[in-house]
Amino acid sequence: MEDLAPDIVRQRLLIEGFFTTDVDEDAIRQYFAQAPQALGLRAYGTPTIFAPGGLGQEQNEGYDAFMPLIDSGISLYVWSGPRFLSVVIFACKRFDTADAIGLTRTYFGMTKIAHQQF
Numbered sequence: 391m392e393d394l395a396p397d398i399v400r401q402r403l404l405i406e407g408f409f410t411t412d413v414d415e416d417a418i419r420q421y422f423a424q425a426p427q428a429l430g431l432r433a434y435g436t437p438t439i440f441a442p443g444g445l446g447q448e449q450n451e452g453y454d455a456f457m458p459l460i461d462s463g464i465s466l467y468v469w470s471g472p473r474f475l476s477v478v479i480f481a482c483k484r485f486d487t488a489d490a491i492g493l494t495r496t497y498f499g500m501t502k503i504a505h506q507q508f
Contacts, residue, residue, distance in 0.1 A: 391508065400462075403487050405477040405494050407503035413453070413468050413475070415439050421497050422457040425464055428493050429485040432460040 411417065422437040439455040452468040461483040467476045477494055479485070491505055 399482050399484065401479075401481050401484055401507070403477075403479045403485075403490055403505060403507050405479075405491055405503065405505045407475065407495075407498075407500045409473050409475055410499035410501055411497070413470070413498065415441070415453070418453060418455050418466060418468070421466070421494075422455070422464065424497065425479075425490070425493060426457070426459055429479070429481075429490055431481055431483060431485060434458055434460050 418439050419437055422433070425431075426433045435458045437455055437457045439453060441453050442451070452470040453466070455466040455468075457464045457466075459481065462480045464480075465478045469475070475498060479490055487505070487507055491503070494500065495503055
């Protein structure tokens with residue numbers, strides 16, 4: 391992808407995989423409490439967490455969540471049935487991708503994981 395704004399620092403990381411822990415709103419809040427600090431990023435508010443509860447297709451049931459960061463944000467999408475999740479970290483400050491992957495893998499007890507930085 392062409393870098394249209396090379397003078398603006400942007401780092402994006404997508405982490406996906408299957409999890410083993412119980413994921414509910416409290417677990418998501420705790421992940422969002424740990425992630426910014428572990429990555430040297432700064433949160434400025436509380437996470438927004440949605441659980442559409444039957445409004446969409448059953449196989450897509452789960453959570454959509456966002457944590458605002460002074461340095462941009464973290465989005466989390468959880469499919470409860472297949473126990474699959476997707477995390478997107480978008481930051482205007484550099485962070486260690488290995489730390490982000492390690493934290494996410496450990497916190498959610500992930501058995502299979504894939505990631506892509508872009």
